[in-house]
């Protein structure tokens with residue numbers, strides 16, 4: 433069954449399409465098999481959140497847009513799940529905030545690095561970083577810490593969707609402003625981030641772009657105020673409260 437063959441009237445259409453994208457990503461050598469497990473974990477949290485963008489996540493997405501627009505050298509990090517799920521949307525976000533795209537993998541192989549870079553170019557990316565690998569995030573062993581010196585290495589603001597906790601903590605320790613997209617508000621990645629976005633990457637990335645388009649042309653002081661006013665702990669608490677206090681029957685009966 434291809435994406436176009438998923439029955440549109442199925443009550444869980446959006447979820448089925450997402451699963452097919454990840455499956456196709458694995459078949460094409462873009463997504464790692466661990467990416468399937470990560471997706472399953474994310475889906476469970478999304479059920480509990482009611483598969484919607486919480487007001488607190490929308491506020492985080494607006495703060496993320498402001499931080500990206502106000503950045504000097506913003507970079508969007510792309511892994512195998514992001515490339516499979518939102519290739520067009522991540523290229524559009526990069527264009528909207530004038531950010532670089534960098535392939536950056538937890539399970540780094542040359543084959544997957546090239547497959548993802550090609551996939552992003554097929555979806556409109558003019559330039560894709562990550563293949564040079566001439567810098568390291570301090571404190572990470574092996575290829576997990578490899579980045580481009582003129583990409584994540586030089587960035588002041590980095591978006592890392594679906595990130596491993598160790599890497600997110602090491603990146604935050606470099607002093608860069610870290611924006612994490614992660615459906616688990618208790619994950620170390622979300623807790624390490626200056627701006628944690630607790631939302632599905634398929635909703636979060638287009639919504640950050642929408643906010644960026646609205647905020648385009650705003651003064652730097654306005655953008656900086658939006659970032660300063662954002663409270664990461666309050667956002668994480670709101671997501672946790674939504675999960676613990678949610679209407680479980682409604683979320684799972686669709």
Ligand code: PTJ
Nearest residue numbers: 466467470474511512537538539594596614615616632633
């Ligand atoms: O392509 P690679 O080699 O860089 O590997 C990417 C994965 C995601 C496999 C790797 O970074 C990994 O193993 O990540 P973790 O430690 O499983 O963490 C992934 C986090 O993302 C978990 O907290 C999930 O709940 C969350 N997550 C999964 N799917 C989504 C998600 N968050 C937002 N949107 C999703 N669709």
